[in-house]
Amino acid sequence: MSLDVLTCEGPVRHSEGGVSLLFEAGCRPSADDMARLFDGGGSTARISHRPRQDEGWLELLSSGLTFDLSGLKPGAGSPVPAPQHVYGFEQSAPRFQALEAVEIAPGRHIAAGRAMLPVVRTLAGLAAGLALQAPVVAVAWHSAGTAMAPAYFARIVMNWLGGGAFPALGLAALVPAPDGSVASQGLAAFTGQEFQLEAAQGEARAETIKLAIRVADFLVRHGAMTRSGPIEGGNGLFAEPSQVGNLVWIWRQG
Template structure:
């Protein structure tokens, strides 16, 4: 499947969502037979701690554990689907990012999710940032074939995911192409899918006659970055997008922010 901005905006119509309600976190897909077991995860965590990653195994069930509880930055996450137990759920991705050629291949998954006592805060930004950073460090050390993010119904090439997430955690822009999906409409507008998991609201950007789809998408990514920084909107705000001014206005119906274009001056 194409992965560039131009190609993505040609993916019309978007396939109907096939969201698996079990998928509340990140899924890491491996080739059959390559899923890690608890011992392999323990080795990765130990090596990562030596490299400065503040993570540890906070709970390991006795016997042949098919899951682990991981502690990072004071927050706990469950890693489910470890070998030799049953694999985790398979995500149905609607957009893929960072792959060359035909995109991700099938396989077996493990799933990283917030633990029960913080599951209610799974959409709180510090929880999400910690989970993404923990996942990136696991992906760097394991033979992961693709990273799925259920909230946006996206799949990401592992190196693409790690670069985007670690850059964001280091102060760079939010990975809008991966942690959200872009849904183009026939009128040239673009809506987000998955942004509500970070801000409580999705976004719809007004199109502009004659504007290349790739340019509209780049603007949408910039807007998404700003909205993640600002959080949930309760009143209209203006966004300086460099060569134009935008107005982001929360809709009175549903969890939606409408983004309109303004002229300079």
């Protein structure tokens, strides 16, 4: 994905490390709308810099970290992502091309560390809070190419931030292959590596996905794999980092 950098007076937008809140056409908020939301005490974040309304962006401070919220009215909306995977919609997903977007991304002062887990966790928590308070119809997580229903996104993020499993079906994607194996997409934003889980003969796809979710949670907790070793709690799974690229092979033992 491309890296968009505005002038020194505006926000730095890192599409790869950002998240988009998607609205029905005409419902995208303004800086005034967001200021009222934050002033109402509905968020732990606060506005740390507010340029002229027509510039269409705000700087937010959350947990000591700054994030740029861009694409606000009356300025142009942020580009609307075209998701590859959708999760959590009770009925059909919305027509994404008909929506408008605002984007949240790490600010200029922390842009170099946008892949660090504390930054990503804070970004996810900030987006989850806004997804429930604003009239958001979908949330797009850029690094995984995913889009989620707002309530689903908020639930999986809050569960993760509360000590639960990493939300591998949302902040990453798990993609089955014709041979029955499952590969991650977007996990490298958290660990620097993607993985591919070997198929097992006769295993139902749902069971393979469950194992892949465990693998994703282990890798996010463990960090990048630099040597081969077993997957803790993985029922005989063994991880082997590839000698080429950023892939970890997950094999079955026994």
